[in-house]
Amino acid sequence: MKKKQIAFPTQGLDKEALLEKLRLLKTDDARWKMGRTFAHIYNPGNDISEMVREAYNLFYYENALNPYAFPSLRKMELDVVGMAASLLGGNEETTGTINNGGTESIFLAMHSAREWAKEHHHVTETPEVIIPASAHPAFHKACHYLGLKPVVVPVGTDYRVNLAEAWKAITPHSIAIIGSAPSFPHGVIDNIPKLAELAAENNLWLHVDACVGGFILPFARKLGHLIPDFDFSVAGVYSISADLHKYAYAAKGSSVLLYKNAQLRRYQLFTYTGWSGGIYASPSFGGTRAGGAIAAAWAAFNGIGEAGYLKLTEKTLQTVRRLRQGIENIKGIKLITPPDISLLAVGSDKLDIYAIADELSEKGWFINRQFKPACMHLTVCPIHADVADEFLLDLQQATEKVQKLSFTRFANTMQLAAVKGLKKILSPENFQKLKSLTTSGKSDNVSKNSSVIYGVFDELAGTSELNNMVIDALDNLYTNLED
Numbered sequence: 394m395k396k397k398q399i400a401f402p403t404q405g406l407d408k409e410a411l412l413e414k415l416r417l418l419k420t421d422d423a424r425w426k427m428g429r430t431f432a433h434i435y436n437p438g439n440d441i442s443e444m445v446r447e448a449y450n451l452f453y454y455e456n457a458l459n460p461y462a463f464p465s466l467r468k469m470e471l472d473v474v475g476m477a478a479s480l481l482g483g484n485e486e487t488t489g490t491i492n493n494g495g496t497e498s499i500f501l502a503m504h505s506a507r508e509w510a511k512e513h514h515h516v517t518e519t520p521e522v523i524i525p526a527s528a529h530p531a532f533h534k535a536c537h538y539l540g541l542k543p544v545v546v547p548v549g550t551d552y553r554v555n556l557a558e559a560w561k562a563i564t565p566h567s568i569a570i571i572g573s574a575p576s577f578p579h580g581v582i583d584n585i586p587k588l589a590e591l592a593a594e595n596n597l598w599l600h601v602d603a604c605v606g607g608f609i610l611p612f613a614r615k616l617g618h619l620i621p622d623f624d625f626s627v628a629g630v631y632s633i634s635a636d637l638h639k640y641a642y643a644a645k646g647s648s649v650l651l652y653k654n655a656q657l658r659r660y661q662l663f664t665y666t667g668w669s670g671g672i673y674a675s676p677s678f679g680g681t682r683a684g685g686a687i688a689a690a691w692a693a694f695n696g697i698g699e700a701g702y703l704k705l706t707e708k709t710l711q712t713v714r715r716l717r718q719g720i721e722n723i724k725g726i727k728l729i730t731p732p733d734i735s736l737l738a739v740g741s742d743k744l745d746i747y748a749i750a751d752e753l754s755e756k757g758w759f760i761n762r763q764f765k766p767a768c769m770h771l772t773v774c775p776i777h778a779d780v781a782d783e784f785l786l787d788l789q790q791a792t793e794k795v796q797k798l799s800f801t802r803f804a805n806t807m808q809l810a811a812v813k814g815l816k817k818i819l820s821p822e823n824f825q826k827l828k829s830l831t832t833s834g835k836s837d838n839v840s841k842n843s844s845v846i847y848g849v850f851d852e853l854a855g856t857s858e859l860n861n862m863v864i865d866a867l868d869n870l871y872t873n874l875e876d
């Protein structure tokens with residue numbers, strides 16, 4: 394496809410015309426305000442999201458890079474880090490920073506682990522990080538940028554990291570081990586106390602990824618739910634990532650990374666004093682940091698408070714129960730595993746779950762698809778209490794529709810079977826065909842009839858061919874192409 398250049402506007406638009414254009418641009422976006430998205434958005438309901446928005450707006454131009462220019466942001470950051478530490482089993486020694494998101498928190502934790510290992514290990518080859526198969530790709534991304542070797546260990550039948558395999562994976566080059574609370578794909582919490590024992594025996598840095606769970610698990614526990622130990626109450630946990638822009642309901646662009654103590658955080662801090670521009674010092678990866686995101690996090694914690702978070706968590710977990718019951722009552726589909734909290738993986742032994750997801754997309758639901766096993770993923774939030782019944786009805790109808798052996802489904806099955814057969818002998822030409830099917834750059838193609846494509850992805854998950862295809866697709870997505 395031909396690339397096109399975008400001209401710079403010669404004149405600015407007037408405000409109303411400009412805002413109208415922006416509203417128009419939103420037309421095809423996922424309708425998160427109505428609770429139609431089960432991914433990417435953590436919606437506590439309108440009152441709280443508006444309060445967070447107003448707090449963000451109060452600091453929308455401020456820059457947390459310089460705490461002397463904006464002492465308010467420094468205070469808010471210290472408050473938020475301190476409050477997060479007290480929720481997550483920390484004490485007065487626990488410290489951290491606010492970062493742009495889970496990925497930045499994870500990147501910084503892996504960087505600190507690498508620098509710490511230089512002092513505490515005699516690793517002569519590439520340092521290795523032991524990563525459960527269920528852990529977020531942000532760990533692989535961090536390894537990619539930081540020159541670390543990811544060593545993937547499988548999960549067990551309960552989808553938690555297989556501890557025997559984790560033990561086997563430890564070598565003299567290992568520096569860190571990861572546990573999730575919970576893992577994104579199946580919503581289960583790894584056995585952190587056992588991982589801590591492994592880490593202590595082998596002098597490894599243990600990072601707990603509580604990006605999703607950090608601000609819901611502590612409240613679920615207070616409500617009486619059985620939540621296994623996962624935080625600083627477990628001796629041996631060095632760092633925890635917990636996203637403010639997930640279940641803390643803050644604005645996008647905020648996560649905390651907590652360290653057990655200030656010595657560990659020192660590996661993260663950066664300064665360059667030889668610059669003609671003056672002393673440069675920065676606590677995290679970003680230089681300029683969005684003041685609005687910090688203010689929004691502070692507002693969420695202080696505006697919602699423990700009582701509010703308990704209510705929101707209760708609402709979420711009631712909705713999880715309703716959805717679980719409803720799913721269990723629909724013939725042909727099932728939960729892949731009982732979740733520990735609010736992330737559900739829904740699959741099927743007999744039916745094409747991606748075709749069911751397509752039917753739901755047609756009805757305006759936004760849902761992620763996962764692989765091995767093929768399933769769809771629901772991130773449940775308080776807003777879903779309002780739409781759970783409608784969703785279950787649509788899910789039931791979608792399942793029934795897919796159950797009826799339609800011609801499309803037959804054709805899909807045949808195509809998928811062909812691809813499965815092709816997999817072993819995938820020639821470059823065949824691959825080109827597959828590529829044109831998957832990388833047309835039109836996202837609506839993917840959502841409207843994606844079951845074959847996702848079936849292919851499930852088959853090829855983790856292969857270099859699929860990696861290359863996805864990188865091509867990404868390249869296309871961020872290139873201006875002629876329509």
Ligand SMILES: Cc1ncc(COP(=O)(O)O)c(C=O)c1O
Pocket residue numbers: 493494495496497529531573575576577602603604605636648
């Ligand atoms: C368990 C877990 N860790 C890390 C991340 C990465 O967070 P972010 O997308 O904010 O960088 C996610 C995102 O969904 C996640 O679910």
